[in-house]
Amino acid sequence: MSAEGTLRNTRSSERRFKYTLIAPSIFVLLLIGIFPLVYLLVVSFQGITMIDNDTSFHGLRNYAAMASDIRLWESLLHTLAFTAIALPLELILGLLMAQLFIDHLPGRQIFVALLVLPVVVSPIVAGATWSLMFDNRFGPINQIIGWIMGQDMTLLWTISPNLVYPAILAAEVWQWTPFMFLLLLAALSAVDKSQLEAASIDGAGYWRIFFRIVLPAIWPVMAVAILIRSLDLFRLFDIVWALTRGGPGTMTETISIFAYVKGFQQFETSYTGAVALMIIIMLSFVVIMALRRVELSR
């Protein structure tokens, strides 16, 4: 077969080939992505609850109910509060840690390998671990605070309204600061050293170098890290579930926990359908905006 013939053959089969390759994946994604979405839409216009399997058309009643559901908006507020506090903390602590490890340090690889471990622990296990740590009598945290204060402490970390937020945030920040650290360490390692030296010789101070050279250089990676973490924080469930189950009352209920409770404990099927759809629409909007700005591919 001549090379030219092969090429023509190649071109004619290319179309069929490239669609054959994506077909199975697209089928599965549509099956689990679009099909349930349509189902959600249908359910959200009905009136199904635990006691009433009412599939007649209820119009926008469930959506109207959402507007006046204070618990729903509070859970959204809690989610945003967790994000607003945890994200900057993880970013700054991660950056500080990366600074600590950026220059040559004996055994650096071992340190990094150990610091990775919290990231790969299952979040529900991380939550369970911290609930052991925070136990008022048998946990080490009250013990350590007791040593510092010089008296026995029995702080109720997972029950007391003043302490649940710090407790959850501690677990969250513990698990994901190493994530920020790893990404920022990789970004910092790629910064051009000669540029830093040149700026230093020109008399630029530490902060000036950081804001003018280092930060712009690591920003693309930082933006990706912030995007991934904020989307993760928006779906926050496991750690809160293990520590407080949204309590006391509904004080630490995130939007994911709210939807779970409504759908799987109170069986308000149609209402949960409307809530889930709202979550998907909100998130899609954010993701589309984010993907335009953040260079995730190359």
Place this chain on the structure above:
Amino acid sequence: MKLAQRRALRLAMRYAGAVAVTVFFLFPVYWLFMISFKTADEIYSYPPVWWPASLQFSNYAVLFKDGDAATVGNSLVVASVSTIFAMLLGTICAYSLARFKTGGEHLANWIISQRMVPPIAIVFPVFLLYVWFGLVDTYFGLILLYTAFNLPYVIWMMRGYILDIPRALEEAALVDGYNRWQVLWKVVFPMCRAGLFATAIFTFVFAWNDFIFALVLTRTEVATYTVQVTHYFGGQSNFWGKISAMSVLGTVPIFIVVGFMQKYLVRGISLGAVKG
């Protein structure tokens, strides 16, 4: 001399800082592991004991005797089978996206955005459908959902790895008379072996560590270890020995696997954005 001293002091301080940070981040892991080897008396002693008098395996023995440890087996089955499916479907899809620009940037962005939707919003309608089709608490149901949820990750990551390998080899193979499937199998896959391996590991870890899908879609038959851990949280008292032992059973395999993955870790967790 003075400069050398200052340097040594600086290094010592950084070293101390590094050790302190590492101890802080490892202490909870240590505490979890240590509790699993304690006796009940040591677990519920006040003030807490930081070092068990002897290594006890009774917490683990109970899990195996009661059959609770089988949930780790469920996690293994569900996570590995779904990983194989996701890798098979996802890698060929990724090849199409990478080499033929199928669907352009829009399709690629749509696929990765599928991964960013909160799991609760996915699992709720899926649960309703599964009830309809009788798929709740079945291996098939859970595997299908994990496959679908991890597909975008596999496609996205493998697209990046395939874009990294030179195109010329594939063209040469075509000219040599290989058909397109042979090129995929004999040229492309071997070339991105490391990427395939790394992506499979992370896909496995995501499925293994999942809690919310398993919480909603399993009852008793295919409950995974993450669901089992939460069963030991009681209203009044927690079964700490069981919580910690079950957590350790689920965590050790992940630590071992990730230990081999250091080189690919940053790329794997940053959705391919950082080559590391």
